Amino acid sequence: MSNRITTKLQEDKKLLSIYFTAGYPALNDTVQIIQDLEKNGVDMIEIGLPFSDPLADGPTIQESSTAALKNGMTTEIIFNQLKDIRKTVSIPLIIMGYFNPMLQYGVEAFCKKCQEIGIDGLIMPDLPLDVYKEDYEATFKKYGLINIFLITPQTSDARIRQIDDASNGFIYMVSSASVTGSKSGFGQEQENYFERIASMNLKNPQIVGFGIKDEETFKQATKTAKGAIIGSAFIKHLTANGTDKTAEFTKLIR
Amino acid sequence: MNYNADEKGYYGEFGGAFIPEMLYPNVEELRQNYLKLMYEDSFQKEFNQLLKDYVGRPSPLYFAKRLSEKHGCKIYLKREDLNHTGAHKINNTIGQILMAQKLGKTRIIAETGAGQHGVATATVCALMGMECIVYMGEIDIARQAPNVARMKMLGAEVRPAKSGSRTLKDATNEAIRDWINNPIDTHYIIGSAIGPHPYPDMVTRFQSIISEEIKWQLKEHEGRENPDYVVACIGGGSNAAGTYYHFLDQPEVGIIAVEAAGKGVNSGESAATSALGKVGIIHGCKTMLMQTTDGQITEPYSISAGLDYPGVGPMHSHLFKSGRAEFYSATDDEAMAAGLELSQLEGIIPAIETGHAFAIFEHKKFKKDDVVVISLSGRGDKDLNTYIDYFKLA
Numbered sequence: 001m002s003n004r005i006t007t008k009l010q011e012d013k014k015l016l017s018i019y020f021t022a023g024y025p026a027l028n029d030t031v032q033i034i035q036d037l038e039k040n041g042v043d044m045i046e047i048g049l050p051f052s053d054p055l056a057d058g059p060t061i062q063e064s065s066t067a068a069l070k071n072g073m074t075t076e077i078i079f080n081q082l083k084d085i086r087k088t089v090s091i092p093l094i095i096m097g098y099f100n101p102m103l104q105y106g107v108e109a110f111c112k113k114c115q116e117i118g119i120d121g122l123i124m125p126d127l128p129l130d131v132y133k134e135d136y137e138a139t140f141k142k143y144g145l146i147n148i149f150l151i152t153p154q155t156s157d158a159r160i161r162q163i164d165d166a167s168n169g170f171i172y173m174v175s176s177a178s179v180t181g182s183k184s185g186f187g188q189e190q191e192n193y194f195e196r197i198a199s200m201n202l203k204n205p206q207i208v209g210f211g212i213k214d215e216e217t218f219k220q221a222t223k224t225a226k227g228a229i230i231g232s233a234f235i236k237h238l239t240a241n242g243t244d245k246t247a248e249f250t251k252l253i254r
Numbered sequence: 255m256n257y258n259a260d261e262k263g264y265y266g267e268f269g270g271a272f273i274p275e276m277l278y279p280n281v282e283e284l285r286q287n288y289l290k291l292m293y294e295d296s297f298q299k300e301f302n303q304l305l306k307d308y309v310g311r312p313s314p315l316y317f318a319k320r321l322s323e324k325h326g327c328k329i330y331l332k333r334e335d336l337n338h339t340g341a342h343k344i345n346n347t348i349g350q351i352l353m354a355q356k357l358g359k360t361r362i363i364a365e366t367g368a369g370q371h372g373v374a375t376a377t378v379c380a381l382m383g384m385e386c387i388v389y390m391g392e393i394d395i396a397r398q399a400p401n402v403a404r405m406k407m408l409g410a411e412v413r414p415a416k417s418g419s420r421t422l423k424d425a426t427n428e429a430i431r432d433w434i435n436n437p438i439d440t441h442y443i444i445g446s447a448i449g450p451h452p453y454p455d456m457v458t459r460f461q462s463i464i465s466e467e468i469k470w471q472l473k474e475h476e477g478r479e480n481p482d483y484v485v486a487c488i489g490g491g492s493n494a495a496g497t498y499y500h501f502l503d504q505p506e507v508g509i510i511a512v513e514a515a516g517k518g519v520n521s522g523e524s525a526a527t528s529a530l531g532k533v534g535i536i537h538g539c540k541t542m543l544m545q546t547t548d549g550q551i552t553e554p555y556s557i558s559a560g561l562d563y564p565g566v567g568p569m570h571s572h573l574f575k576s577g578r579a580e581f582y583s584a585t586d587d588e589a590m591a592a593g594l595e596l597s598q599l600e601g602i603i604p605a606i607e608t609g610h611a612f613a614i615f616e617h618k619k620f621k622k623d624d625v626v627v628i629s630l631s632g633r634g635d636k637d638l639n640t641y642i643d644y645f646k647l648a
Contacts, residue, residue, distance in 0.1 A: 052418065052550040053536070055430050056274040062417055074548045099272060100535040104549030125274035126535065130262075150275040154437050159278070174276060177437045 004092040004120045005146050005169045008043060009205050015227025016218070016253060017207060018234050019046035019096060021064040022081070023073030029243050030081045031088075036246040038091050046123060046229065049078060049097030056125050058181035060232040064239075075105050079113050086118035094148065096123040107136055111143040121146035121169055129166060137166075148172050153193045157200065164202045173197060173206040173225060180210055181232030186220045198224035218253050255576060257502040257569070259458075263451020263539075266576060268568035271450035273538045276434040280442075281538075283357065285452045291356045292349065292459065304348050305463060308381070309338045311345075313464075315471035315627070320599040327620035330475065331630045332468055334493065335604065341632030342461060342493040343374035347443055349460035351378040354441035361385045361440045365429040367394055367422035367489065368560035368607065369401025370632055371445030376410035386410040389428040391421035394559045401636050419553035422489075422563050426537050446490025447567030450538030454495075454567050461496025468627055469500055476625055483508040483620070486629040487610040488581075489525070489561035491570045493631035498579070508580065510618070511570060512610045514556035515583035525554035526583035527566040528574045536564065542571040557586040557640065558606035560632075584613030590644050592616070593634065605632035606640060 008015065018037050022030045030047070037045055050065035050073050057065070078095075085093065095114065102110045102124060114122070122145055127136070132147060140147050146169035151160050153176060163171060175190055190211075197206055205226035212221050213233035221228040230253065237249045263269045263285075273281055291297055305311040314333045322329045334342035347364075354362060362379050364386070366372030372388040379386035388405055392414045395402050405412050418424040426444075433442045447454045447461070469479040484501055486494035488511045501507040516524035524530060531542035536551060544552045544564040554564045566574075573579035584592070593609030596602050604612065608631045620626055634641065642648050 052552075053423065053427055055427055055537075056276060056434060058431070059417075066417070069550060076548075098535075100543075100545070100551070101549035103534060104532075104545065104547065125276075126272045126538070128272060128275075128278070131270065131272070152276050152279075152437075154279040155275060156279070163275075177276065178435050179276075179431045182435065 003144060003146055003169070005044070008092050009170060009226060014222040015043040015207065016041070017044040017046060017227055017229040018042050019048055019229055019231035020234055020238065021048040021050055021061060021068050022078045023050055023068030023071050024064040024235070025067070025238055025243065027071040027073060028081065030078065031085060032243055034085060034089055034093070038089050040247050040250040042091065042250060043227065044092045044094065046094045046096040047078070049075065049095055049101055051098040051101060054098060056179055058179040058232060060181040060235050064235045075101050079117065082117045092120045093118065094121040094123055095119055099124045099127040108139050111139050111145055114145055115143040119145065121148055123148045123172060125150055129163060133166060150174050153177060153189070160200065160202070164204055167204045169204065170226065171202065171204050171206045172229070173208045175208050175211045175221065178210060186211065186217060194224045215253055255578070257573065257578060259451065259455040259569070263455060265569045265572035267533070268539070268541050268571040269451055269454060270540050271538055272535045272540060273450045274434070276437065277430070277450070280433065280437055281450050287357065288353065288452045288456050291353060297352060297356070301349055301352055305345065309344050309348065310336065311463065312467045312471070313337055315468060315475065317475060318600050321596065324599060325615045325620065326622055327624040327626050330472065330481070330625065330627045332464060332497065332627055334464065334629060334631050335602070335608070335633035339370070339374050339377050340635060341370040341374070341605065342464060342496060343371045343445060344377065345463055345496065346445065346457050346460040346492060347371070347374040347378045350441070350443040351382050351384070354443070355382065357441060359439060359441035361436065362443055363387045363389065363429050363432050363440055364443045364445060365389045365422065365425040366445060367425065367562055368558065368605070369394065369398040369405070369636060370560060372410070372412070373401050373404045373408070375443050375445070376405040376408035379410060380408045387432065388412050389415050389425040389432070391415045391419070391425045393420045394422065394425070397640065398559055398636060421559065423551065430537065446492045447495040447569060448490040448537055448539060448565060454539065454569055457492050458495040458499060458569060461492050462499035464493070464496035464629065465498060465500035472625070472627065480504050480507050481625040481627045483510055483624060483626045484629070485510040485512065485611050485614050485626060487512050487561060487607050487631060488566055488570060489514070489563045489607065490565070491567035493629050495567060495569055497629040502578070509573060509578060510614060511573070511579050511581045512614055513581065513583040514558060514561035514589070514610055515585045516555040516557070518585055519583055523555035525556040525561050525563060527564065528581040529583060531565070539568050541565050541568040542574065558589065558610065560605070560607040561610065582614060582617045584610040584616065588613040588616050594645065602630065603634035604630060605634050606637045608632050
């Protein structure tokens with residue numbers, strides 16, 4: 001399967017991926033934020049589909065999600081905002097959200113819409129491996145979508161192998177036992193974990209997320225991994241500086 | 255039809271474990287061990303001993319003569335309100351604290367709505383000398399002040415959940431986040447028959463002592479084990495699950511659930527999940543759920559903090575969908591009136607949650623010979639302030 005994510009992963013560089021919550025700070029900021037991120041050298045974008053009960057997220061993303069929903073964001077509106085995105089943006093775009101809104105939209109309808117728009121992959125943290133394989137893998141594949149799974153420092157080697165087998169893009173490597181945005185800096189524990197995963201020689205590259213916020217953490221995370229994802233730190237930047245200072249943020253990373 | 259969880263935790267189409275990978279090791283450890291551990295002789299012995307000596311079980315099955323005369327049928331009350339800490343919740347927390355010990359956990363977290371589960375968790379943590387953190391919505395902290403004080407006195411830390419509707423749903427989110435942040439030493443004692451598999455099944459099994467006792471107690475009273483109906487109020491549904499458990503496969507026993515209609519099912523301020531919900535995913539399981547068409551979970555309302563939950567346990571969704579159970583809902587006013595009636599006819603002040611079960615007589619007419627067992631799931635001490643305000647008792 002050829003897809004912008006797999007093509008991007010073949011580039012000989014460490015990838016910077018940015019997450020933001022669609023509909024935040026304002027309802028119609030989505031397209032502008034995506035275009036600015038690409039312009040400033042970001043390699044890949046996770047577009048956050050806001051959810052009322054984001055279990056795996058810390059306060060920053062919770063608050064941006066609540067604000068986005070208050071602004072009136074819905075699945076339909078995001079799809080409408082993105083309908084012409086491929087006329088201006090060519091980097092991989094991933095939708096990241098929780099499974100219930102996707103389920104309510106209809107899994108097949110959701111995937112079809114993603115393909116029409118030019119979305120390359122999905123990250124649904126609460127859609128577990130076994131349910132995905134049994135019920136939804138065929139649909140994701142039919143519409144050319146790469147499903148991205150998470151692993152954590154507590155994930156067993158055997159489980160990582162299963163996830164590697166089921167993956168066809170990259171593995172989202174959660175840096176530490178935490179919700180998003182809660183740890184500051186990486187210690188020995190993360191180093192060991194990064195080394196352990198690197199030594200497993202997985203078929204899919206890994207991109208590290210959770211706890212990346214600046215040049216130092218980006219470098220640490222990408223020493224062995226293919227790239228890193230920044231979420232909460234970028235949302236904090238948007239909250240503090242608005243949507244027109246993206247360059248200032250990306251310059252701090254690399 | 256099978257009304258219990260299958261191996262993957264499904265009740266028909268409901269249940270399962272829709273959890274982020276961060277929770278997988280903990281939930282999987284529990285899934286692999288819970289049945290084996292809880293049916294070990296040593297576990298059963300310790301569990302039953304504590305239920306007897308510490309909780310005060312068996313709880314009486316009481317024939318409510320005056321209430322029966324009033325409503326023209328034979329009403330028995332299963333007195334879970336007489337348990338230590340004042341509700342059925344402790345049956346489950348005793349079981350889960352033993353489970354946590356077997357799994358080598360040292361730190362306990364819990365969510366609570368009305369505070370009954372929080373108190374029951376704080377109690378067993380004090381009993382076992384374990385660290386205890388209870389998440390509780392900010393709004394519930396305000397309306398259930400006596401239970402907050404009890405938890406603190408028992409040595410628990412009560413952490414306010416400040417996001418969303420600041421009630422039970424949000425307290426549950428915070429507890430789940432805590433578990434993600436503390437994956438090694440912590441056990442999460444979920445208080446209702448909700449959450450990812452194996453929680454609904456495990457909680458149901460620990461609560462099933464309620465229907466186990468009803469069977470032999472009713473035999474003593476009536477010469478038969480099976481009543482014509484069992485009635486329970488439902489928020490997440492743990493007291494209901496325990497009350498129904500041993501009758502699920504007895505088709506002659508009618509199963510009745512009473513949800514909280516708040517200010518009216520269609521008022522926009524309600525927690526009547528079976529009437530208003532659609533299949534969705536909340537707190538790790540697929541179940542009936544109050545949500546927008548866009549899949550955002552809506553904020554429920556009930557005068558009773560313990561029923562103020564936008565979902566219902568997956569077992570109950572299955573009982574509803576399959577038609578095995580009859581579902582009704584009672585408004586705030588009906589539940590309060592039923593609580594007052596029980597107080598004045600039987601000298602028992604129920605929890606407001608429990609008042610909803612007694613409002614069944616507003617909705618269903620029983621026959622004269624019908625034996626109706628109602629789960630008196632909790633006592634009303636914690637709700638005195640709400641009763642005072644509502645009935646102008648001060």
